[in-house]
Amino acid sequence: DVKVTQSSRYLVKRTGEKVFLECVQDMDHENMFWYRQDPGLGLRLIYFSYDVKMKEKGDIPEGYSVSREKKERFSLILESASTNQTSMYLCASSSPRYNEQFFGPGTRLTVL
């Protein structure tokens, strides 16, 4: 059974803080993704990684960076959190052969 876990379910941070969101998958998937979920906007891709140390910008990368030092772990970094980054953040992983993405439980981030 594929398992994708995220470091926190709820997080409250102050404007200007550096924020780390971590995602770990245990199925040896090459692909990992970070999405942002906002009502009425669906799931928007922030960043994507198809291999260790490889990354690609998604549709809304501004204000975010990522790190993938190990295959199973993909981190999303908010260099200087702002209130408009208050959202639900979802991590996902997939094998390039099958395309099905498996999601983590999400982190609800509030920036005050």
Next chain:
Amino acid sequence: GENVEQHPSTLSVQEGDSAVIKCTYSDSASNYFPWYKQELGKRPQLIIDIRSNVGEKKDQRIAVTLNKTAKHFSLHITETQPEDSAVYFCAATISSNTGKLIFGQGTTLQVKP
């Protein structure tokens, strides 16, 4: 750029009725079309998917149809039950074939008992 449009944004049906959600995509090279269900407070989970070489796929009460010419695909739920209440997302692969999906905006389905 590539996009996926999903309609309606909200759908309310009586228990036992059918529900249909429709999506259109822009990239003619898209070849994989999954549907995800997200219950309140939970993660999205795949409920059914279809590949471009198939026109229809069924799994018990749910079915997906694909019209490649018109670039649209639909989710059909028959005999709806209260536990079908959730947000449903459609998605499509993009032509770069990197495994990336473009998601629709989501449909909130409410099944009234």
